[in-house]
Amino acid sequence: MTRDCIRIRGARQNNLKSLDLDLSLNEFIVITGVSGSGKSSLAFDTIYAEGQRRYIETFSPYARQFLDRMDKPQTDSIEGIPPSIAIDQTNPVRTSRSTVGTMTEINDHLKLLFARISTLYCKNCGDEVSKDTPEGIYQTLNKELLNKQDQTPRVAITFTVIIPKNFSQNEIEGYLSVQGYTQIYSKTSQKIEVIQDRLRFNDSNRARILEALEVAVQHGRGHLTVRFLDDSDQIFKFSSHLHCATCDVSYDQPIPNSFSFNSALGACESCRGFGRTMGIDHQLVIPDENKTLLDGAIKPLQSKSYQKRHKKFISLAEEKKIPVDIPWNQMEPEHHKWIWNGDGSEKKGMWYGLDRFFSWLEKKSYRMHIRMLLSKYRSYDLCIDCCGSRLKADSLLWRLGTLSDANKVVFVKDRFRHPVIKCNKNKFSSMPGLTLHDLMMLPISSVDDFFLL
Ligand SMILES: [Zn+2]
Ligand SMILES: [Zn+2]
Structure with a gap:
C-alpha cells in the first residue's frame, strides 16, 4: 500500500458502478465525461465527502455537533485520503475579487x-x-x-493637558488645583505639563510608581512622560495607544476586516482591493514599431471613424517638424513624448496627445463599441501602491513571526516578503515576519513550516 495516493475500491455512490481508482496526491487531476457519467458523484459525493467526514472525526464529540456531517459514501474502501476542500460549481458568493482563499473561508481564518x-x-x-x-x-x-551612577534617581511622572478653545490657562490651572494638581512642570498658551508624582525610583516605591503611571496615562488621554531629574535630563514618552513614541505616529487598533481586501477598511484605496489597475498598453497601441506615422504606426487612429483625427494629427506633427515618414523605432524620444502627451487642447488647434485621447474614450465607455475598442488596448498593471497585495499599507505593517522565521520558510530569499510602499522599501523588506499577503503567497508546504516554528 503506497502512502502517496488515494486508493478507492468499489465506489458505488449514486450511479457509480463499483469503480476502482488510484489518484496520485499533489497532482492536478481533471475528471471529464458526458453528462450523467458520475463526475460529481466521484469528486463531491465520494472523494470530498470521505475526506471531510474523516477530518470531522478528528474533532471532539462536542465540537462535532456544530459541524455539518456528511454521509459515509458507498464504497468498499478508501485509503490515503487527506482532509478535503471543495469549491462548489454553484457557489453563490463569487465576485471579481474572489480567490480560492475567499471562497474556501481560509481568508476568514487568516484575518x-x-x-x-x-x-x-x-x-x-x-x-x-x-x-x-x-x-x-x-x-x-x-x-x-x-x-x-545613581541607581535610585528622582523622577517626575507627568501628563499633558491641552487647553481647550474658549478656556484660559488660568481657568485650567484652577480646575487642576481643585483636583489636587498644583505642581506644573511647564506650560505654554496651548498646553500644560502637570506633575502627577515626583519621587525616587526604587523598589520600595514600586506600588506608588505603578499607581502614578496608571493615573497619569488616564489624565493624559493615553500619553504620559517620565523625566529623570538627574544630570542626564532623560525624557521617556509612553502611550497606552498604538503609538510609536520615537516618531510620534499613532496607529489604529485593527479589526478582522482591516485584513480583508473585500472590505473598505482593508482594501488598498488605489486599486480598491483588486491588486492591479487598468491602463493602456503602449505596445498594443503601436504594435509594429517598423511602421511610420504615415503608414499608420498608431493603430487606434487607423479605424474608419478616426480617419479625420489621423489626418489632423499628421498635419500637426508636420507643423511641429516631427518626422512622419521614418519608422517609429528610429524617432527621437521627445517625439514619442509629444505624441503621447500632446501640447494643448483640440479647441486651440493643438495636439491633445494619445493619453488624453484614451481618457476621452474612457469617458464614453458607456457605449458598447467604445468599450470594445478600449478593451483591445487595455493593460492590467500591478497596483503601484500596494504592489499587488490588495491591502492598505497600514494593514501590511502587521506581521507574524520574526525575521529569521520568515527567511527560513522563504526558499527564494525575499521573493515572498513584500517590499510594500514606494518610499521606504528597504526598511519594509527588512521588517520581521510575514504580512498577510506574504502568507497567502507561500507555497502550502512552507505554510506548514512557518506555523510549526
Ligand atoms: Zn517609529
Ligand atoms: Zn493597490
Whole structure:
C-alpha cells in the first residue's frame, strides 16, 4: 500500500458502478465525461465527502455537533485520503475579487489570526509598536537604571493637558488645583505639563510608581512622560495607544476586516482591493514599431471613424517638424513624448496627445463599441501602491513571526516578503515576519513550516 495516493475500491455512490481508482496526491487531476457519467458523484459525493467526514472525526464529540456531517459514501474502501476542500460549481458568493482563499473561508481564518496575534511595526522606523502598560513602563525604566551612577534617581511622572478653545490657562490651572494638581512642570498658551508624582525610583516605591503611571496615562488621554531629574535630563514618552513614541505616529487598533481586501477598511484605496489597475498598453497601441506615422504606426487612429483625427494629427506633427515618414523605432524620444502627451487642447488647434485621447474614450465607455475598442488596448498593471497585495499599507505593517522565521520558510530569499510602499522599501523588506499577503503567497508546504516554528 503506497502512502502517496488515494486508493478507492468499489465506489458505488449514486450511479457509480463499483469503480476502482488510484489518484496520485499533489497532482492536478481533471475528471471529464458526458453528462450523467458520475463526475460529481466521484469528486463531491465520494472523494470530498470521505475526506471531510474523516477530518470531522478528528474533532471532539462536542465540537462535532456544530459541524455539518456528511454521509459515509458507498464504497468498499478508501485509503490515503487527506482532509478535503471543495469549491462548489454553484457557489453563490463569487465576485471579481474572489480567490480560492475567499471562497474556501481560509481568508476568514487568516484575518482573525492577524487581528489577534500579529505584531505591529512602525512605518517610519520599523521598530515594534506596542501599547505601554504601567508594568511594562516600570520594566523599561528599571533597565535604564543599569546605565546610571545613581541607581535610585528622582523622577517626575507627568501628563499633558491641552487647553481647550474658549478656556484660559488660568481657568485650567484652577480646575487642576481643585483636583489636587498644583505642581506644573511647564506650560505654554496651548498646553500644560502637570506633575502627577515626583519621587525616587526604587523598589520600595514600586506600588506608588505603578499607581502614578496608571493615573497619569488616564489624565493624559493615553500619553504620559517620565523625566529623570538627574544630570542626564532623560525624557521617556509612553502611550497606552498604538503609538510609536520615537516618531510620534499613532496607529489604529485593527479589526478582522482591516485584513480583508473585500472590505473598505482593508482594501488598498488605489486599486480598491483588486491588486492591479487598468491602463493602456503602449505596445498594443503601436504594435509594429517598423511602421511610420504615415503608414499608420498608431493603430487606434487607423479605424474608419478616426480617419479625420489621423489626418489632423499628421498635419500637426508636420507643423511641429516631427518626422512622419521614418519608422517609429528610429524617432527621437521627445517625439514619442509629444505624441503621447500632446501640447494643448483640440479647441486651440493643438495636439491633445494619445493619453488624453484614451481618457476621452474612457469617458464614453458607456457605449458598447467604445468599450470594445478600449478593451483591445487595455493593460492590467500591478497596483503601484500596494504592489499587488490588495491591502492598505497600514494593514501590511502587521506581521507574524520574526525575521529569521520568515527567511527560513522563504526558499527564494525575499521573493515572498513584500517590499510594500514606494518610499521606504528597504526598511519594509527588512521588517520581521510575514504580512498577510506574504502568507497567502507561500507555497502550502512552507505554510506548514512557518506555523510549526
Ligand atoms: Zn517609529
Ligand atoms: Zn493597490
